[in-house]
Structures are given as structure tokens and as C-alpha cells.
Amino acid sequence: MLNLSSHHLQTIQAHAESTYPEECCGLLLGHLSSDTKMLIEVLPTENSWDGEMVDVLQVVDDSSEGKFSKRNRFSIAPQVMLKAQKNARDRNLNIIGIYHSHTDHPAIPSEFDRAIAWMEYSYIIVSVRQGSACDLKSWTLDDNHQFQPEEILTVSL
Template sequence: MLKIQNYHLQSIQVHAESTYPEECCGLLLGKLSGDVKTLIEVLPIKNAWDNQVAEGFSEIDALGQQPSSKGSRFSIAPAVMLKAQKDARDRNLDIIGIYHSHPDHPAIPSEFDRLIAWQQYSYIIVSVQQGKACDLKSWVLNEEHQFQPEEMITIRA
């Protein structure tokens, strides 16, 4: 279960709309208590997907028939991820998940999303249709490395 505040949802949606027609991405920082993740901060990140990143994922990205771009892929630069982990740790927080957008596609994980996902994280996907955020869902991986919907509880500040 992911506990989230309404302003976090709004922040993710605004970020997704601002990068349309490209995918946005960011980190979810918070607290972990058993199976419950409580979101404390949304950290927008620049989508680092480029030709060099695409080449690094070429083996698993061969699943798609068309060339990948920021319109259909996202990447968080390793140095950015390491800095975020350190900063979060310094504040007694954890990275509890990742969010990204699906421009003109549903808020359902792609096969590529599944292949690059990590078991312990929540994955929020926001669907942006013609520039407007319209659906947002959270997903987690099960023991068979398949995405399952994750319950999101909106809490008041």
C-alpha cells in the first residue's frame, strides 16, 4: 500500500503535463513500514533517455518495433540516482518508488517498464492524453516479477 497526499498527486500530474509529449520521471521519497510506504516527497528528475542510454538497453529494448525516444522511454541517470539516495538517507528517508508518464497511452506498465523495474519500489504511472493528465495508477512487482495494482490511499496533510 502507498500512502500519498493530494498535493503529491498534483505535483506528479503537473510534471507529466509539462514534459508532454515526452515522458517525465521522478523519484518517490518516503518511509517504509512493512508493506506500507508513506510518500513524503516527490522529486522530479530530468528524463536522461538518449541514444547512449538506448544503446545500453538495446538487448531488452528490442521488444519494441519502433525506435525508442523520450516519448516512449525514460531513464534516471545513475549519478542522479546515487545523489538522491544519499540525500534521502541523510534525511532519514528512503527511495520508495519511481514515477513516470505515458504520453497518449494508458497508465499501465509496458513490458519494458516491467523488465527494468525493481521489486521493492512502487511505480506510479500517469497517463497524459493530448497534454492533459487523466489517469494515475500505482503498481508493484510480485514474486514472479509481474506488475500488480498497488492500493493508493490519499491522506490529508
């Protein structure tokens, strides 16, 4: 279960709408226990997807050669991940997940999303249709590296 505030949801949805028609992305910082995650901070990041990423990640999904762009892929730069991880650790927080948007597609993970996902993380996907955020869901990987829906509980922080 992922516990968060309505402010967190608004931050993610606003970021997704502001980057449309490209995908947005960002990090979820908080506390992780055995069965729940408490989101403390949403950290919007730049979508660093570029042409070089196509070559690097071609092995993940080679079915759409040449069709990858920021409209349907996202990437968080390694140096951004490292800086966020150090900053979180200094504040006694962890990276507990990643969020991104799907432009004009449902808030359901793609095969690409699954292939790059890490165990224990929450993956929030927000669907943005014609510039408006319309659906938001969270997912986690099971022991077979398949996405399962994750319950979102909106709490007062």
C-alpha cells in the same frame, strides 16, 4: 499500499503535463514498512534518455529497434539516483519508488517498465493524453517479477 497526499498527486501530474509529449520521471521519497509506504516527497528529475541508452538497453526490448525516444522511454541518470539516495538517507528517508508518464497511452506498465523495475518500489504511472493528465495508477512487482496494482490512499500530511 501507498499513502500520499493530494499535493503529491498534483506535483506528479503537473510534471507530466509540463514535459508532454515526452515522458517525465522522478523519484518518490518516504518511509517503507512491511505492508505500506508513506510518500513524504516527490522529487521530479530530468528524463535522461538518449541515443546511447538505446544501445545499452536493447537487450531489454529489441522488438522496436530505432523507435525509442523520450516520447516512449525514460531514464533517471545514475548520478541523480545516487545523489537522491544520499540526500534521502541524510534525512532518514528512503527511495520508495519511481514515477513516470505514458504519453497518449494508458497508465499500465510496459514490458520495458517491468524489465527495469526493482522489487519493493512503487511505480506510479500517469497517463497524459493530448497534454492533460487523465489517469494515475501505482504498481508493484510480485515474487514472479510481474506488476500488480497497488492501492493508493490519499491522506492528510
